[in-house]
Amino acid sequence: MPLPADYHMHTPLCRHAKGEPTEYAARAIKAGVPEIGFSDHSPMREDDFDEWRMRASELTEYAGKVEQARLDHPDLPIRFGLEVDFLPGQEPWIREMADLHDWDYFIGSVHYVGDWVIDNPTTLNRWRDRDTIEVWSAYFKNLTDAAATGLFQIIGHADLPKKFGFVPDEDCTPLYRNFLTACADTETCVELNTAGLRKECTEIYPHPNILKLARQLGVQITFGSDAHAPHEVGADLDQAVTLARECDYETCCRFEKRQKSVIAI
Ligand SMILES: [Zn+2]
Numbered sequence: 001m002p003l004p005a006d007y008h009m010h011t012p013l014c015r016h017a018k019g020e021p022t023e024y025a026a027r028a029i030k031a032g033v034p035e036i037g038f039s040d041h042s043p044m045r046e047d048d049f050d051e052w053r054m055r056a057s058e059l060t061e062y063a064g065k066v067e068q069a070r071l072d073h074p075d076l077p078i079r080f081g082l083e084v085d086f087l088p089g090q091e092p093w094i095r096e097m098a099d100l101h102d103w104d105y106f107i108g109s110v111h112y113v114g115d116w117v118i119d120n121p122t123t124l125n126r127w128r129d130r131d132t133i134e135v136w137s138a139y140f141k142n143l144t145d146a147a148a149t150g151l152f153q154i155i156g157h158a159d160l161p162k163k164f165g166f167v168p169d170e171d172c173t174p175l176y177r178n179f180l181t182a183c184a185d186t187e188t189c190v191e192l193n194t195a196g197l198r199k200e201c202t203e204i205y206p207h208p209n210i211l212k213l214a215r216q217l218g219v220q221i222t223f224g225s226d227a228h229a230p231h232e233v234g235a236d237l238d239q240a241v242t243l244a245r246e247c248d249y250e251t252c253c254r255f256e257k258r259q260k261s262v263i264a265i
């Protein structure tokens with residue numbers, strides 16, 4: 001099966017990934033991934049915001065590392081992006097970052113509900129203390145707001161709250177519909193992210209129910225491994241393509257300088 005572009009990978013600048021971009025690129029070529037894109041965790045305006053992202057002053061170094069990967073692997077299309085955390089009120093900062101470099105795309109991701117990083121395994125107690133549906137509702141509210149800004153070309157790992165297996169019994173279709181309607185209105189893609197297969201939930205993000213609804217509403221897709229080490233580049237993208245096809249998708253999107261083009265999968 002021809003693999004799609006892998007648009008979600010990190011670098012050591014985020015302080016929890018290993019390997020230089022040029023090593024990720026070499027691995028992509030070996031794994032038969034035809035195109036890659038870096039999307040490391042964006043800086044916040046305040047460098048002490050948390051400990052798992054690059055500093056604002058490191059954006060130039062980030063650009064240099066990606067440029068080095070391009071020089072070392074001239075036949076591999078390598079895109080330059082960011083995984084941008086969306087928190088309410090961050091829009092001006094995100095616009096400032098967008099003007100700083102010639103980005104190919106921004107992935108908008110939600111990791112925070114209030115001051116809580118919901119996918120951090122050291123905070124599992126907070127999941128046990130809260131109503132699961134309440135956390136999911138707050139999460140999808142943020143995600144919907146993120147999509148509605150139109151600041152992102154792609155929304156990352158849309159149902160990240162399932163990571164540790166805390167999934168509500170309630171029907172979440174209204175949450176999904178609000179979110180996906182915002183994606184459709186702003187022509188924002190949803191990412192199929194295979195990192196979930198490597199977590200407790202052992203599922204691709206997002207769930208087939210979300211993808212099927214996305215397809216019905218005309219939301220387009222991209223693919224990403226969320227690689228935090230070179231050996232993860234392209235991981236399980238074949239499974240993600242199979243899932244996309246099962247949900248009636250026949251195309252996915254590429255981005256160059258934030259311009260979208262559509263290709264067959
Ligand atoms: Zn993420």
Ligand SMILES: [Zn+2]
Pocket residue numbers: 008010083226
């Ligand atoms: Zn990521």
